[in-house]
Amino acid sequence: MAATAPPTSTGSAKIDGAIQRASANQPQKLSGAALYSRFAFAGAVCCAVTHGGLTPVDVVKTRIQLDPATYNTGMIGTFRKVIATEGAGALLTGIGPTFAGYFLQGAFKFGGYEFFKQQCINQLGYEAASNNRTAVYLASAAAAEFFADIALCPLEATRIRLVSQPTFASGLVSGFGKIAKQEGFGAFYSGFGPILFKQVPYTMAKFVVYEKVAELMWQQIDKNKASDGTKTAVNLGSGLIAGFAAAIVSQPADTMLSKINKTKGLPGEGTTSRLIKIAKELGLRGSFGGIGARLFMVGTLTAGQFAIYGDIKRVLGATGGVEIAK
Numbered sequence: 001m002a003a004t005a006p007p008t009s010t011g012s013a014k015i016d017g018a019i020q021r022a023s024a025n026q027p028q029k030l031s032g033a034a035l036y037s038r039f040a041f042a043g044a045v046c047c048a049v050t051h052g053g054l055t056p057v058d059v060v061k062t063r064i065q066l067d068p069a070t071y072n073t074g075m076i077g078t079f080r081k082v083i084a085t086e087g088a089g090a091l092l093t094g095i096g097p098t099f100a101g102y103f104l105q106g107a108f109k110f111g112g113y114e115f116f117k118q119q120c121i122n123q124l125g126y127e128a129a130s131n132n133r134t135a136v137y138l139a140s141a142a143a144a145e146f147f148a149d150i151a152l153c154p155l156e157a158t159r160i161r162l163v164s165q166p167t168f169a170s171g172l173v174s175g176f177g178k179i180a181k182q183e184g185f186g187a188f189y190s191g192f193g194p195i196l197f198k199q200v201p202y203t204m205a206k207f208v209v210y211e212k213v214a215e216l217m218w219q220q221i222d223k224n225k226a227s228d229g230t231k232t233a234v235n236l237g238s239g240l241i242a243g244f245a246a247a248i249v250s251q252p253a254d255t256m257l258s259k260i261n262k263t264k265g266l267p268g269e270g271t272t273s274r275l276i277k278i279a280k281e282l283g284l285r286g287s288f289g290g291i292g293a294r295l296f297m298v299g300t301l302t303a304g305q306f307a308i309y310g311d312i313k314r315v316l317g318a319t320g321g322v323e324i325a326k
Helices: 013-025 032-053 055-066 074-086 088-092 095-124 126-131 133-164 172-183 185-189 192-218 228-262 271-287 291-316
Strands: none
Touching: 032 055, 032 095, 032 291, 055 074, 055 088, 055 095, 055 133, 055 228, 055 291, 074 088, 074 291, 095 126, 095 133, 095 172, 095 192, 126 133, 133 172, 133 185, 133 192, 133 228, 172 185, 192 228, 192 271, 192 291, 228 271, 228 291
């Protein structure tokens, strides 16, 4: 009896061979650690590069928040004043902890977001997750940011101390060591509450607005036929709008974080009592000090982050994530 062709065969050796060659040329979809390590690396690079590149803007924003009486001429005026009084090099104060801190934070934030989004899909099922995708985006972003902030907080505390007190230390290593020696390891986490209060709503707004804007854009463009340049442009545009939303939502907590890390607390003064005191001193208007610089900074860096993140994922072949947008 003649052997029958296998179920996957077309019955033609030539056609079967062509199909096999085409399949071999298709990029293999990654999963597990191989996939999420690529997400984490792409997130680490995009956050470190964008935050590091905008260090001068962050220095200006922090000065306006911490000393509004001195730096009261807006973003451009403060740039000029810092350069005139301290030299252009002062605008790079804190670049070491900024780069290191946001490299770690970006890995946890973007890698964690993709991981927790997948866990939500696994628990809810694809259809339920897609129908409730806003809740999935928010929950995934909040969980990822919590772990990201554990990594970021010590380096952010060091950065703010270097910016607010330029003579405190010469850089990341010396500043980190000096705080640890003089104030103890707990000083690095004195701002953990404010950083969560700032970063969790920030990241929730950032990812959900990005996802929603990108979804609207892709409804007008065929994603399967879009060029790499078009994909990058969509990521830039969605990221810019997401950055503006995230900056406004998190501005009061960002100001409080700068204040609480400027100096150490009084003997016996707890973090909660310090926060209450700072909030009363600032008021609503004071909480939004430096909002112009921060809108520019966060809008620019968020657009850059999503563009870089998407490009690195494509280069690394990190195409295994599940999309729940409709």
